[in-house]
Amino acid sequence: MDGPDDIVAKDLGITRLLRVFAVLSVLVLLALAAAPARSYFSEWRSAQRTYNQLARRAGLPEIPVAIRQIWRPELEVIDRCASCHLATDGAAPISGQSLFAAHPPIAHDPRQFGCTVCHGGQGRATSAAAAHGDVEHWDEPIFERGYAQAGCGTCHSGVRVGAAQLVDKGQKVVAETKCAGCHGAATAKGGAPDLSGIGLRGFRADWHAKHVERSASAAADAPPFTPLSDDEVAQVSEYLRAQIGAPRLMAAKALVYRRGCRGCHRINGVGGDDGPDLSNEGRKSAHDLDFANISGPHTLRSWLTEHFLNPPKVVPGSQMPNLSIPAAEADLLTLYTLSLRTRSIPEGLAPRDRVRAERLGERDFATDGESLFGVFCAACHGPRGEGRTFLTLKATFPAIGEPEFLAIADDDFLRKTINAGRPGRRMPAWGTKEGGLRPEEVDALVGHLRSLSPTPPTIEAVAAAPIDRAHGDALFAGLCAPCHGQAGAGSAVAPPLAAVDNPATHEDSRIYGTLSFGVAGTAMGSFRQLDAESMHSLIASVRALPPVSEKRSGWAAQKGTAERGAASYQKYCVRCHGLRGAGDVAPALGNAAFLAAATDGYLTATILRGRGRTAMPHFGKPETDHPQLHPNEVVDLVAYLRSLR
Amino acid sequence: MRDLLRRATDNRFFRSIVRHGFPDSNRNRSLVVFSNFFMHIHPTKVRLRAIEFARTLYLGGLSAGCFFILVVTGVLLMFYYRPSVPQGYHDMKDLQFTVSVGMFLRNLHRWTAHTMVAFVMAHMAVTFFRGAYRPPREFNWVLGVFLLVMTILLSYTGYLLPWDQLAYWAVTVGTNMAESVPVVGSKVKLLMLGGHTINESALIRFYVLHCVVLPLLMVLGISVHIWRVRKDGGIHLPPVDGDKT
Numbered sequence: 082m083d084g085p086d087d088i089v090a091k092d093l094g095i096t097r098l099l100r101v102f103a104v105l106s107v108l109v110l111l112a113l114a115a116a117p118a119r120s121y122f123s124e125w126r127s128a129q130r131t132y133n134q135l136a137r138r139a140g141l142p143e144i145p146v147a148i149r150q151i152w153r154p155e156l157e158v159i160d161r162c163a164s165c166h167l168a169t170d171g172a173a174p175i176s177g178q179s180l181f182a183a184h185p186p187i188a189h190d191p192r193q194f195g196c197t198v199c200h201g202g203q204g205r206a207t208s209a210a211a212a213h214g215d216v217e218h219w220d221e222p223i224f225e226r227g228y229a230q231a232g233c234g235t236c237h238s239g240v241r242v243g244a245a246q247l248v249d250k251g252q253k254v255v256a257e258t259k260c261a262g263c264h265g266a267a268t269a270k271g272g273a274p275d276l277s278g279i280g281l282r283g284f285r286a287d288w289h290a291k292h293v294e295r296s297a298s299a300a301a302d303a304p305p306f307t308p309l310s311d312d313e314v315a316q317v318s319e320y321l322r323a324q325i326g327a328p329r330l331m332a333a334k335a336l337v338y339r340r341g342c343r344g345c346h347r348i349n350g351v352g353g354d355d356g357p358d359l360s361n362e363g364r365k366s367a368h369d370l371d372f373a374n375i376s377g378p379h380t381l382r383s384w385l386t387e388h389f390l391n392p393p394k395v396v397p398g399s400q401m402p403n404l405s406i407p408a409a410e411a412d413l414l415t416l417y418t419l420s421l422r423t424r425s426i427p428e429g430l431a432p433r434d435r436v437r438a439e440r441l442g443e444r445d446f447a448t449d450g451e452s453l454f455g456v457f458c459a460a461c462h463g464p465r466g467e468g469r470t471f472l473t474l475k476a477t478f479p480a481i482g483e484p485e486f487l488a489i490a491d492d493d494f495l496r497k498t499i500n501a502g503r504p505g506r507r508m509p510a511w512g513t514k515e516g517g518l519r520p521e522e523v524d525a526l527v528g529h530l531r532s533l534s535p536t537p538p539t540i541e542a543v544a545a546a547p548i549d550r551a552h553g554d555a556l557f558a559g560l561c562a563p564c565h566g567q568a569g570a571g572s573a574v575a576p577p578l579a580a581v582d583n584p585a586t587h588e589d590s591r592i593y594g595t596l597s598f599g600v601a602g603t604a605m606g607s608f609r610q611l612d613a614e615s616m617h618s619l620i621a622s623v624r625a626l627p628p629v630s631e632k633r634s635g636w637a638a639q640k641g642t643a644e645r646g647a648a649s650y651q652k653y654c655v656r657c658h659g660l661r662g663a664g665d666v667a668p669a670l671g672n673a674a675f676l677a678a679a680t681d682g683y684l685t686a687t688i689l690r691g692r693g694r695t696a697m698p699h700f701g702k703p704e705t706d707h708p709q710l711h712p713n714e715v716v717d718l719v720a721y722l723r724s725l726r
Numbered sequence: 727m728r729d730l731l732r733r734a735t736d737n738r739f740f741r742s743i744v745r746h747g748f749p750d751s752n753r754n755r756s757l758v759v760f761s762n763f764f765m766h767i768h769p770t771k772v773r774l775r776a777i778e779f780a781r782t783l784y785l786g787g788l789s790a791g792c793f794f795i796l797v798v799t800g801v802l803l804m805f806y807y808r809p810s811v812p813q814g815y816h817d818m819k820d821l822q823f824t825v826s827v828g829m830f831l832r833n834l835h836r837w838t839a840h841t842m843v844a845f846v847m848a849h850m851a852v853t854f855f856r857g858a859y860r861p862p863r864e865f866n867w868v869l870g871v872f873l874l875v876m877t878i879l880l881s882y883t884g885y886l887l888p889w890d891q892l893a894y895w896a897v898t899v900g901t902n903m904a905e906s907v908p909v910v911g912s913k914v915k916l917l918m919l920g921g922h923t924i925n926e927s928a929l930i931r932f933y934v935l936h937c938v939v940l941p942l943l944m945v946l947g948i949s950v951h952i953w954r955v956r957k958d959g960g961i962h963l964p965p966v967d968g969d970k971t
Contacts, residue, residue, distance in 0.1 A: 098779055116830035207823040
């Protein structure tokens with residue numbers, strides 16, 4: 082359209098502007114066209130087209146091209162993973178294509194709970210990078226290859242780790258009895274269920290009786306069933322309970338419960354409080370972590386692994402000691418920690434193990450003494466109670482599995498110590514603290530500690546052993562004389578052995594009993610580490626002591642004087658135990674809980690017998706840095722310690 | 727060509743809508759502007775120098791254009807967005823991943839909003855340096871400041887709606903700034919958030935402000951602003967000797 086004559090557009094460059102606008106308009110139109118095109122040519126559409134091509138070639142049914150999602154409103158799950166991973170949601174799997182492979186068999190249908198509940202990632206996303214969580218600001222990326230079993234922890238927070246010794250034996254029995262002959266995954270059609278997930282589904286307690294019953298009435302051509310012993314049935318049951326279809330996770334959890342992590346870390350309400358609560362450690366976002374000292378990728382997984390290998394390097398100043406964990410174990414510990422990702426789910430969907438742990442207060446570890454020791458004690462006291470020193474904690478943990486200690490510590494002392502702990506020291510009051518141990522568990526632990534001391538030779542073996550008097554006398558001088566005196570005349574701490582009226586020394590069997598088991602509540606600990614010959618020789622030496630004038634009947638352990646004891650304390654003890662027993666490199670003796678648990682006998686015996694393999698010397702014999710202490714000095718020392726509370 | 731157009735417009739149906747004749751005379755051309763609802767805020771006559779690109783860089787018009795795009799995309803986004811927790815975040819994710827051209831809509835809305843803030847700022851700078859805020863246009867300058875504040879508030883309220891971490895912390899910072907105002911600060915924060923924490927009640931407040939209150943005020947302000955341009959004698963032009971156009 083021609084403009085009126087009085088307006089001359091080109092004078093003002095309007096024509097040029099119009100051209101600019103024309104170009105811009107075309108660009109806008111292109112952008113408007115590109116937007117729908119981009120959303121049409123999406124990754125998931127191209128994946129589905131590829132699937133359809135392959136399906137046509139393989140003669141499988143094609144699928145309509147559409148976004149596929151698993152929707153579980155009760156779990157807040159909208160997972161569109163199946164838009165590309167088509168075979169996980171109904172489409173026929175195509176062999177050789179990992180993207181179109183079926184989900185590996187697991188204990189429940191993947192469609193039941195969606196994908197992200199277990200695997201992590203971003204369920205709503207429809208592009209690979211965003212769905213796998215490889216994008217900035219997505220806190221929960223998908224688990225790396227090899228760590229998928231950590232996902233079980235979302236719901237299965239209470240899976241029980243059986244007693245290691247039973248599980249191992251049970252596995253052996255299962256292998257030997259060839260249970261897989263009927264129960265293997267390949268043959269699981271004739272009614273014999275696959276055992277790989279049996280622990281999750283549960284099984285009847287009388288399974289063995291049923292097997293026996295059925296095999297009796299079975300057809301002749303049925304595979305025979307050989308009955309097992311009761312012990313074996315218990316072992317196999319424990320093994321089966323551990324079969325939850327996630328062997329690596331179970332191995333990881335068993336490792337954690339053997340390493341004693343719960344001694345310092347509370348997990349799901351149970352454990353110590355010296356380290357951080359780990360209950361939700363697996364949900365930590367990489368954004369919460371400091372990667373300054375991490376050489377690997379900046380993921381929670383790599384942070385955890387490097388942290389386990391060398392905690393003080395990753396977190397300078399951390400109290401977590403370097404436990405010299407081998408790489409394979411660090412990997413398992415990482416898997417376990419990643420599995421600490423419990424989230425709230427509707428009660429109705431909670432798996433049995435979780436209900437048992439959360440609602441019924443059942444333990445997710447075996448409660449026999451050995452297992453408990455592994456769960457709570459092993460990290461500090463060592464797997465066999467050999468004691469440990471950690472530089473990061475500036476603390477030495479007593480060797481409570483040491484025979485010398487167990488010989489003089491009676492059950493009551495152990496129980497009181499576990500229950501009340503050592504206030505002010507690392508040892509928590511397991512009996513009273515929240516997340517601690519139950520009374521029967523403390524008893525089991527005491528029993529286990531007791532079992533760590535050597536077994537005495539049997540009375541028959543001792544009686545049959547040859548006697549070597551010279552050896553016996555030497556043993557008497559070393560072991561008995563410090564308390565009972567060279568002639569067995571007794572002292573302030575020990576009764577006269579050679580007294581005519583001492584019935585305990587007039588019979589071999591009574592001496593044997595005293596040596597093997599000690600006398601509870603007194604300073605007389607056991608000497609059960611002696612072999613049969615030594616013990617028989619020692620018994621003979623005791624029996625051969627010439628009678629002394631002292632009487633057993635009037636004898637009682639003497640009380641010392643604290644003032645005199647204070648002087649000895651300054652001389653011999655203060656160097657390690659600190660002023661007034663405050664504790665230094667050696668334990669705090671002026672600790673109310675310790676003094677309440679320790680009897681005078683225990684204190685006396687510890688001073689005179691020392692503590693094997695620790696810095697506590699043996700004051701019953703002279704050494705370079707101290708003389709032999711006389712029993713009178715010892716009772717004074719004990720009186721001084723008693724005055725410290 | 728002209729005959730064809732004349733025939734198309736010279737009939738009863740067309741005349742029932744557009745009352746004046748074909749704009750081939752100055753009278754009819756004036757009537758185009760007078761009698762058109764959308765054009766009547768313009769001056770009937772515009773000096774050629776006033777529509778020169780270099781004079782205004784068209785920044786006012788571009789800002790208004792941005793606002794138009796924002797209204798269109800905003801309305802489309804409203805079809806998909808529920809202002810509640812946690813649906814707001816999920817709807818934003820669905821727009822991103824499953825709604826056709828949803829990501830384009832989001833991006834267009836977002837980038838146009840940023841552009842609009844830049845254009846409005848630049849528009850004010852040009853107005854300032856050209857001296858166009860001087861009488862008789864001083865009231866329109868005040869209106870302009872009001873529109874700048876509206877633009878920034880729209881931008882700020884829109885920031886919370888995705889309900890992600892960025893949104894949450896941006897609003898935390900913003901409301902804490904308001905709280906630091908002496909005397910009334912905490913009341914202002916309470917008013918903004920509808921509570922003491924950033925929660926669903928804050929979200930609905932920001933949503934209503936962003937989608938209803940502020941856009942209405944904005945439309946009103948823009949209308950008055952453009953109308954005032956006409957009433958204040960059109961675009962400010964420096965006097966030129968022998969100026970006849």
